[in-house]
Amino acid sequence: MTLAHPSDQLTAGAPKRRRSAAREGRAPGRTPIGYLFVSLYALLTLAFGIAPAVYTVVLAFTTGDGGFAGFDNFVKVITDFRFWPAVLHVVAYLVIWLIGLLIFVVALALIVHALRARWASTTLRFVYYLPGALAGASSVLLWLFVLDPTASPVSGLLRAMGFNSFVQVIQPGNLPVIFAVIAFWTGAGGWIVIMYGALNNISTEIIEAARIDGANAVQIALRIQLPLLRKWIAYMGVMSLAAGTQLFVEPQLLSQASNAIVPNDYSLNQLAYQYAFQQNDFNGAAAISLLLLIVALLLSWVFVTRGGLFERE
Amino acid sequence: MTTLSQQRTQRVNLGGWSGRAIAGVVVLVFVLFFVIPIVWLLLAVTKSSKELILDNAFAVGSWADFSANWNQLFSFQDGAVTTWIGNSALYAVGALIITLIVSIPAGYALALTEFRLRKALLVLTLVVMLIPSTALVLPIFLELNTVGLIGSPLSVILPMSFFPFGVYLTYIYFSTSVPRDLLAAARIDGCSEFQVFTRIALPLAAPIVALVAFFSFVQNWNNFFLPFVMLPSSDGYPIQVGLTSLLASTPAFNPSSAGSDSVQLPTLALATIVSILPVLIVFLFSQRFLVTGMTAGGTKE
Numbered sequence: 001m002t003l004a005h006p007s008d009q010l011t012a013g014a015p016k017r018r019r020s021a022a023r024e025g026r027a028p029g030r031t032p033i034g035y036l037f038v039s040l041y042a043l044l045t046l047a048f049g050i051a052p053a054v055y056t057v058v059l060a061f062t063t064g065d066g067g068f069a070g071f072d073n074f075v076k077v078i079t080d081f082r083f084w085p086a087v088l089h090v091v092a093y094l095v096i097w098l099i100g101l102l103i104f105v106v107a108l109a110l111i112v113h114a115l116r117a118r119w120a121s122t123t124l125r126f127v128y129y130l131p132g133a134l135a136g137a138s139s140v141l142l143w144l145f146v147l148d149p150t151a152s153p154v155s156g157l158l159r160a161m162g163f164n165s166f167v168q169v170i171q172p173g174n175l176p177v178i179f180a181v182i183a184f185w186t187g188a189g190g191w192i193v194i195m196y197g198a199l200n201n202i203s204t205e206i207i208e209a210a211r212i213d214g215a216n217a218v219q220i221a222l223r224i225q226l227p228l229l230r231k232w233i234a235y236m237g238v239m240s241l242a243a244g245t246q247l248f249v250e251p252q253l254l255s256q257a258s259n260a261i262v263p264n265d266y267s268l269n270q271l272a273y274q275y276a277f278q279q280n281d282f283n284g285a286a287a288i289s290l291l292l293l294i295v296a297l298l299l300s301w302v303f304v305t306r307g308g309l310f311e312r313e
Numbered sequence: 314m315t316t317l318s319q320q321r322t323q324r325v326n327l328g329g330w331s332g333r334a335i336a337g338v339v340v341l342v343f344v345l346f347f348v349i350p351i352v353w354l355l356l357a358v359t360k361s362s363k364e365l366i367l368d369n370a371f372a373v374g375s376w377a378d379f380s381a382n383w384n385q386l387f388s389f390q391d392g393a394v395t396t397w398i399g400n401s402a403l404y405a406v407g408a409l410i411i412t413l414i415v416s417i418p419a420g421y422a423l424a425l426t427e428f429r430l431r432k433a434l435l436v437l438t439l440v441v442m443l444i445p446s447t448a449l450v451l452p453i454f455l456e457l458n459t460v461g462l463i464g465s466p467l468s469v470i471l472p473m474s475f476f477p478f479g480v481y482l483t484y485i486y487f488s489t490s491v492p493r494d495l496l497a498a499a500r501i502d503g504c505s506e507f508q509v510f511t512r513i514a515l516p517l518a519a520p521i522v523a524l525v526a527f528f529s530f531v532q533n534w535n536n537f538f539l540p541f542v543m544l545p546s547s548d549g550y551p552i553q554v555g556l557t558s559l560l561a562s563t564p565a566f567n568p569s570s571a572g573s574d575s576v577q578l579p580t581l582a583l584a585t586i587v588s589i590l591p592v593l594i595v596f597l598f599s600q601r602f603l604v605t606g607m608t609a610g611g612t613k614e
Binding site: 131 | 336347350357365426448454507537560561563565
């Protein structure tokens with residue numbers, strides 16, 4: 001597997017691809033079989049990808065009774081006193097989570113991959129991976145216990161940090177870290193396995209050659225493995241960023257479990273939900289959704305153009 | 314090979330010592346971080362609520378307490394938990410089947426055939442994959458509302474079946490890991506395009522089918538926001554949404570709920586385990602398979 005230069009990605013010119021297609025032995029010319037194979041997927045894409053997105057745009061620019069609203073909905077939600085706090089909450093969470101994820105997932109994958117004892121590497125991957133079975137509401141529930149000093153398995157640690165009650169633990173300032181820890185606990189293992197797989201994809205000859213040339217483990221990691229992992233790291237960044245902006249279930253359950261010490265409009269998605277289901281303002285909800293969408297797309301584009309997600313070989 | 318690794322051991326044994334110690338500590342800290350909550354959870358369900366708070370966090374409780382917790386959980390609201398698990402299974406498996414039927418051929422077609430708008434569909438797949446799925450939940454709600462599907466299992470199954478990530482995984486697999494010469498050879502030997510897919514590509518794609526199935530099932534089972542919005546009635550909840558009902562009835566976290574149908578902490582812990590049991594089983598059985606699938610591509614070239 002060779003990493004393509006960024007210019008070789010999907011965005012590269014079509015003539016070039018067609019030439020390579022012939023060389024690669026793709027079906028010559030156009031055969032109807034391609035249409036048959038993608039038809040169902042195209043249908044679902046239309047129904048649950050394009051149509052809802054278009055609908056969001058329409059709703060965001062119309063009033064409740066269908067008239068054109070211009071940017072009124074956006075002005076309304078942005079000047080909402082709950083909007084900017086929610087933005088800050090999500091950004092704080094994302095920064096902590098993404099940095100933690102990038103550093104620790106890559107480091108752990110490299111370490112686990114470097115282990116020569118097969119059983120140790122397999123066991124570790126399994127241990128890191130297992131919490132991924134608990135996602136969504138289940139992992140939040142478990143962490144409610146872990147964060148409650150009266151029942152927690154790490155109550156000693158919590159008390160040593162000065163937290164004697166659940167209410168003290170879930171003070172607003174701690175929440176971004178708490179959500180980042182929960183998300184890391186649940187999601188990191190899957191990424192470690194994926195990074196491990198990507199590391200296995202690196203030809204052993206390259207690694208051996210570097211070793212014979214005198215590179216130590218750290219140099220191999222930094223100069224060879226890390227650059228070759230670039231695509232997967234970017235991929236992890238994109239997926240995690242997209243997932244992170246969706247922050248919903250964690251604050252939602254924490255809000256429920258804390259008698260609203262954590263507000264039910266903590267994150268942007270919760271705010272959108274409040275607009276839709278409490279205020280019956282679907283246009284305002286769509287405006288928030290659209291803003292989330294645009295931000296995620298812009299940031300993702302940076303990863304996509306730099307990470308080489310779409311090279312074909 | 315063995316001589317090589319012996320040489321290597323000798324070369325790094327001095328410089329690598331401190332590095333290895335640091336790596337060891339990092340690995341150990343994260344093992345504890347990942348394992349402690351799970352071990353605690355498994356033990357918590359064997360205790361009474363009093364023992365849970367007073368006893369050592371890692372003390373083992375008793376079978377009697379476990380069965381008391383079990384009974385309390387499954388008698389909650391006249392067996393609501395059983396209904397929720399059934400619903401989860403229906404939604405997750407239903408969407409999984411449709412996802413496989415839709416995604417595998419689509420990924421193959423995107424990678425190895427030519428058709429109009431191929432590139433557009435590919436870009437769209439990546440774009441939709443990167444759109445936060447919750448951003449589409451409310452619009453899908455409104456869309457399905459107009460056709461009267463809200464509250465029906467289809468309102469959850471159909472949107473979950475749309476799984477661009479699965480298509481992308483399949484596309485990557487077919488475009489990087491299936492030797493094109495093999496497909497070309499099959500064509501020369503007289504396979505039709507359809508046979509190339511069913512006889513050559515599909516058997517080679519077993520790891521990626523398993524991978525897509527795995528991700529799809531786990532994601533569907535754990536999906537919270539979509540059913541939370543689509544299914545207004547408790548009868549239709551999957552277990553993940555049902556957990557919120559249990560949490561709302563737990564006096565420890567919600568003091569106003571102390572009543573006849575209240576849920577104690579160990580029971581809530583048991584609910585957490587029960588809610589992830591199918592996913593956990595899939596995890597246990599699929600790991601080897603999964604890792605094989607993730608790494609199968611590289612060793613060939």
